[in-house]
Amino acid sequence: MxxxxxxxxxxxxxxxxxxxxxxxxxxxxxxxxxxxxxxxxxxxxxxxxxxxxxxxxxxxxxxxxxxxxxxxxxxxxxxxxxxxxxxxxxxxxxxxxxxxxxxxxxxxxxxxxxxxxxxxxxxxxxxxxxxxxxxxxxxxxxxxxxxxxxxxxxxxxxxxxxxxxxxxxxxxxxxLELFSREEIYEYLQDSGLSPALQLDIVHKTEGHPLLLALTLDMLLRQEPERQEREYQLPGILSTEMLKEVASPFMYEALQLLSLLPAADQTILNQLLASPLSASDYAELSRLSCVRTGLNGLCLHQLVSRMLREDFQRRDPGQYHRMRSRTLELLTERFPASNKLQQMQIAAHVLELYREQLPVAGTYTDFTAVRSLERQRGYEPGDLPYLHRFLEASLAQSDWQSELIADGEHHPLLDDIAAHDPDSIVVLCDSSGIPLGFSAGLRLHALTLSLLDRYAPSHRHLLGELAGPQYTLPAEAADTLFILLAAVDIEQPYYRPDELGAMLLQSWLVYTSGGLRTIVATADNQLNLLLPHLGFQEQIQSRLEPNVPAKLTVWDLDFRQVTFEVWVQRVFQLAVQAPEADLPQEPQPQDWKDVKQIVQHLYSDALLEEMPFVQRLGLTGGSVRRQVQHILMDKQPPYPLTELEQSILRECYLQKNYRKSQLADAFHMSRTTFYRHSRLALIHLGHVLTRVLRDTDLHGNR
CATH class of the missing domain: 3.40.50.300 (P-loop containing nucleotide triphosphate hydrolases)
Structure with missing residues (x-):
């Protein structure tokens, strides 16, 4: 290009x-x-x-x-x-x-x-x-x-x-495929654009060469002070695609195809108002953005995403209705599909409904996952990379360091590679170079000694959850205990949270093939997110002696839970009002009360006039200081997440961006940003109510 x-x-x-x-x-x-x-x-x-x-x-x-x-x-x-x-x-x-x-x-x-x-x-x-x-x-x-x-x-x-x-x-x-991340940055390296703007272009264009070229040319023709403002991508993809799509039925079929991982003529005709004839289906298969595979036709990934976004903007009601119907179809077909097809369906459903997952947005941003980046099994040449990722992760005290005995992480990785390499999932780039990994041990009689050595508290931690697994032969093992995970934070092409989202997706896709996955973590974002992904918390682990403090054990069992039950569980949670998942505790009458407080945070007089503040009998200065402390604290109090804290801090304290720029600053669509902002206000309301009532009870104004 x-x-x-x-x-x-x-x-x-x-x-x-x-x-x-x-x-x-x-x-x-x-x-x-x-x-x-x-x-x-x-x-x-x-x-x-x-x-x-x-x-x-x-x-x-x-x-x-x-x-x-x-x-x-x-x-x-x-x-x-x-x-x-x-x-x-x-x-x-x-x-x-x-x-x-x-x-x-x-x-x-x-x-x-x-x-x-x-x-x-x-x-x-x-x-x-x-x-x-x-x-x-x-x-x-x-x-x-x-x-x-x-x-x-x-x-x-x-x-x-x-x-x-x-x-x-x-x-x-x-x-020809989309540019890899390396090629995109090579393309942009002498552009003179700021690193933040380059990163934004990477996400918006997704490596489409002509879209990338037109976007860069458009920006370079602007004055430097205008480049950071909100900009729209050229509509080149829609224009190019419409050159091929000569009839309305074809565009309708493409819209439906964007909601499916793949579809043959029979599936499409179950969804279309006017069924496709054999010649129509053949014409559809000849479009450049459509590929033919064993399971029917599938859309090019970038075109699929852009068609979904266009469909949702033009007719949101019909979009959601058709998305629900495609989900029903996929869950019906899941049991009869082979393991590879099941994993493909699971990955597609996660991407299709990602926007409904209400918390920890960076962990569930699967938009970066493309065919160029893929997961695969472990190969012996990967080990030096994995040790390097692990060393950097340990230096930052990431979650996997809490269960394993000090100094034992690298020996554990060596032993997993030697004795249970199938439990290692490697995320790699288009050249096969590792970008991250997750590893654990499948629970059976031969791995018990390794667990006793490297995670001595595992028996107390897992309790009855894994007891029967310790007597199984290796060939019967069907439970994976995740122990290590790390990504390459030194490479310049992906943000760590992007790679984290890829790893999380790989867990879920890998598990959907009939495995049970156990995760023990003290990561606040993961502890908020995992129940929304169908994981069940093992409450008894909190009461066991000799268990590291703050660790929560989560279990997702696809040996017993069918795919359709899992989907129903996940997306029932996702569409519930966010308040339903929160502890029952005093809270402001409405999230709008909290929004008023943060909007007028620097006016003590206005704060004291608010009914919510008056009910508690607090001064405006006291409320202001508590909100500032909550939003600036290194560890946000539950249920406020770090992402939500950052959104509120940027919106109401630091104000480095205009309202129109904030969604892009957090790499979200405006709809997603609005949803996260509202949820952040709801969660802040729970924290603020608890803190202010405690302040009132103790007389500390």
Whole structure:
């Protein structure tokens, strides 16, 4: 993808990515007997197909290879149009002419076989119009030549090409993907934009090259003082997609597809007002943003998210109704699905309903999870990375350090890798380099000695929860006790909370395949979040002797709980009024009372006029000091979370951002930010009521 700008700092063009494709071309150009081959470059609109072809064209010309660029929109309608376009290009670019008595096909074959040739065809979506002629008349005459066809299209070559007995073996497919985090930052590194704004661009564009280029160009054309203000992404994706979607039924089908991990024609027709015919379904499958898999059609991840957001904005009522119907469909299909499909369904449901999870937003922000970042099993080469992540985590006293005996974390990781490597889940980037991990021990007879050594209080902590597990043989183990987790805080491309969200998602997806997961933590955000994700608190562990203080044990048992029961449990909790999950204690009449207090925090006289303050008989100064202490305290009192404390502190104490900027500052949509703000006021109300009543009772004004 090109980077060019009016800004002098970025006046030079830079190409990011495409190393795989350019290396393939270099290898073909350098090979002494390369033979005729076909490179098929595919991807959604704006992904960089034309940019890549431009680079390939330049490299081929630098090597003195005969190189022809053709526009598929003009040359793929008929065989005559193809040959005429080719003849014109040879004459204009190389001064070659056809003899009067020579047919165009004979002339084309002679010139393409005379020397090593690269034929680049952009916009080749309509190659099917002349594919029979190409495969029967032109290509057979080029089989023994050194001719490379590079075709770029959104959906790739038709099936007929891939099943051809000769040419199928000579086709090399290059599907283009979104930029990785490393490529995005490489693209932005000389832009002159602030680190905060670069991070914001990373999240908003998600690595879509054209969207990234247009956003950067738009910002660099603004004055520096205006760059930090709220900005809208160019509507390029919607525009590019609508070029392909010619009928209303197609757009409706895409909207529904955005709510599903994958769907075949039968599933779509259960949801659509007007069922798709077989030809409609085939047309849908040919769109560049749609991929065909074993379970039907699925949407490109970025397009899927943007379609959902557009659907929700335009018709929120219908969006929520259709989302509920798709959830019912997924829960019905879950029991009959294989383990991989079940994990895919679980991951999709978590993303689809993430916005309804009411607390600990950073831990449940799964939007950063893309196909480029993936979880996998442990490999021996991962161990040095995992030890490095663990060392940094221990230096910050993260949650896993509370249960394991001092100095035993690294030996424990070594023993887990040696004796129970299947319990380690590794999060890695697109190159397979680890970004984080979670590890534990499956409970069975052979792991008991390891637990006794490294977590000596585990028997008291788990009690009856795990007692029967200690006599099981290894092959029957179905309970995973999470003991360690850490992420790479030294790499510059991901925030630690993003990687934490990826790890949390991996726990839930991994567990949904029929395992039981046990987690012991003193992390306040996790202790608030886990019950909303269906975990059950083991109350008895708090009463056991020899158990580290403040540790809470949580249990999610997919051996007994079916997926549909778990979904019902999670999202019943999520849609309940937030107050229903809080302890029964005195509270302000309404969250709006609390909002009035923080809005007028620096006016003691106005505070004293508020009915809530008057009922307690407190001074305005006393209320102000208590609120300031709550919002500035290093450890926010329950049920106020650190995220909520930060939101309230920024809104009402520090005021570094305007109201319109706050949602972006916290990397949330405005709707999500409003929900978190209201919940923060509710939680502050509980804390404030408790503190002020205690103040009143003790006479400390």
């Amino acid at each position: 090109n980077l060019s700008s009016a800004n002098s700092k970025t006046s030079a063009q830079r190409i990011v990515g495409f190393s795989r494709e350019k290396n393939a071309l270099s290898h073909w150009l350098a090979a002494p007997d390369a033979g005729s081959q076909i490179f098929s470059v595919t991807g959604i609109g704006g992904i960089g197909k034309t940019t890549l072809l431009t680079e390939m064209n330049a490299e081929a010309r630098r090597s003195s290879t005969l190189t022809i660029w053709m526009d598929g929109q003009l040359c793929l309608q008929t065989p005559g149009a193809f040959l005429s376009y080719l003849e014109m290009s040879l004459e204009m670019e190389y001064g070659l002419t056809r003899a009067a008595d020579e047919t165009m096909l004979t002339y084309a074959v002679r010139e393409l076989t005379r020397q090593k040739t690269v034929l680049i065809i952009d916009n080749s979506e309509h190659v099917d119009c002349i594919e029979s002629w190409l495969l029967a008349s032109l290509l057979p005459r080029l089989a023994d030549a050194e001719c490379l066809f590079i075709l770029a299209s959104r959906s790739g070559l038709p099936v007929k090409w891939h099943s051809h007995p000769f040419w199928s073996r000579r086709i090399h497919s290059y599907p």
